[in-house]
Amino acid sequence: MKKPSLLLEMAARRQTPVLLIVSLWVLFRGHNHPGGGFIGGLLAAGGLGFYSLTYGPKATRRYMRIDPIRLIGIGCLTALGAGLMGWLGGLPFLTGIWTDLPLIGKVGTPLLFDIGVYLTVIGAAVSMLHAFEEA
Amino acid sequence: MLELLAGAQFAAMIVLLIAAFITFIRLAKGPKLADRVAALDLLAVIFIGMMLLHTISTGEQVYLDAVMVLAMISFIGTIGFARYIIHERERS
């Protein structure tokens, strides 16, 4: 693809990490504030989408270091694992288990589930965008 | 002091509303796609301003997140449009 303008290039290089960090923050805040895996994933996908608008799908996959389609699988398996954890503890499938950790605060299987959703959304959104770009 | 702040908020809201109205005219009239895209981008900025005003006047903080996110990603759509316009021009 053609070389993008210098402005765009610099903006993408700076903006994408910022969006990724914000998306993580939205993700982790999700369990009792607005936010969560889905919107966090969309934010991250927005950042990566910006990157691929600038540098193209190939460079984005290099930047991500993973095939977005594979990310869908990893995300879904993570969410599934979160559901199974309650199950192994003798509770119904998908039951949440919470613990309080020092410094970090409340963590539990719903957070893990959210991380799974986050990865799935990123993978799905980015691979859809790439399908359009490469078509 | 508080009076002044409330008055300023009111005035700012009026100004933003007028700005939004004018931008809508540009959005409707065009005449080119690029004008409309620029108008959309400007509208996003105006809405960000409105949400901030709302946050100041009510003290409701939930809108701040929306403001932040909107500010960070609203331009991505504009870039997408810009690429599309360039693409079209190269093809014709």
Place this chain on the structure above:
Amino acid sequence: MNPHLVLPLIIPLATAMILFVTGRRGNRAAVIGLIGFAGLFGAGVSLLIRVASSGIMATGPGNWSAPYGITLVADNLSALMVAITGLMGLMVFIYSLYGEMRGNDDGGFYALFHVLLMGVCGAFLAGDIFNLYVWFEVMLIASFVLLARGRSRLEMIASVKYVVMNLVSSGIFLIGIGLLYAKVGSLNMADIAVKLSESEADARLVLSTGMLFLVAFGIKAAVFPLYFWLPSSYHAPPLAVSAIFSALLTKVGVYSLIRTFTLIFNQDQAFSSRLLLVIAGLTMVMGGLGAIAQTDIRRILSFHIISQIGYMIMGLALMTPLGIAGAMLHMVHNIIVKTNLFLISGIIAHHGRGAYRIEQLGGLYRHKPLLALLFLVPAFSLAGFPPLSGFFTKYLLIQAGLETRSWLISGIALAVAMLTLVSMTKIWNHAFWKRAPETFEPMKTPVRLWLPAATLASLSVSIGLAAEPIFEFGRQTAGQLLEPEGYIEAVLGGR
């Protein structure tokens, strides 16, 4: 917490996602997919055994109890359908290992196949009407991608028809759910049933919502007059895809009709039964006549799906224990036999160098006598010859019709069986009996193709021979469906 209810959903999802991670094509993907389907089939069978021995089971994932959280329920009908879904998944999957039958490898056929079956199993197990809708959507998305995967013109036209009709259906379904929720204030099907029976609401008002559900599920099940999308989309995709579609997707619609009209919309039975009878009769006749007019094997079989759906609706419409039992058993029989016919039509086309039009085929009886025998079993079974499974289920349905003095529908059912036979004879005459075309050269049938077909054929024979215990099971199921107290108690009465 019992794992039997959740496993049929977890296994296909996990398999599909493992395929997404480890790579979606090649031999390794095939092996993983095969293991996944074997697991699903095992889970389905163990669920069936559990439900048959210890009655209806229900569970609420996430530890939310029944009317509030989502519920998974398995009664005899659900469990049987899940088990048969697993079996069909396994059989069609083995068949699809032969590359020609699944089209190109791009786009993750194996993974999508698992997602599709997860949607189907979910729809059978859902105890919550909104959840049912969600599973319908899972199914729709997976089936759409499977249909449009080849990107040929034919497939695109077919998938547009398919998607538009199914989206309309989903929309109507969703409106129906909204109205029902506004009336009752609950989404749990058992809870809705309780609240409707307690409330003083006008039965006609409830039934008006029921009609929305009838249209929505009717589109999915391809009943008259909403069937036209089916024959114009099922002939386009690679054969393994049309086989699994014809096996399961319309049956999910029929299952939902049976479930909602026995559990929720059972106030004004006289009206809905009359309406369903008319629909059933017309569906049978139109399907039967349509099949006669076609010359593409897959189109003939698609029209047969429609006429057989008519029989199932007829059983439901009669609302007697015998009728419901007949409808359910006919559904099972039809899944097995119809899939079998699709698989065999693929083998026929394999020998005919990819031709599905019957004029271009021929000589298979002379060169492939075993294939001819294999074709005759499901063909006769579909037409209803003793001692095959089709005879037995049609006998039940017609007897149920005669018992309730519904002479007309019974007559139609008999006549349509003849129509089915006529169109089967047409395939037979052209593909098997006629002289082979000049270009024909005999070749071997790969094991991957004949093994699933032979398994399903022997299953059809054994259902016909073991009719007695299966009929008992059917009657027990009909009892569960017609007296939903047991179902309601299993869902709402604690775990």
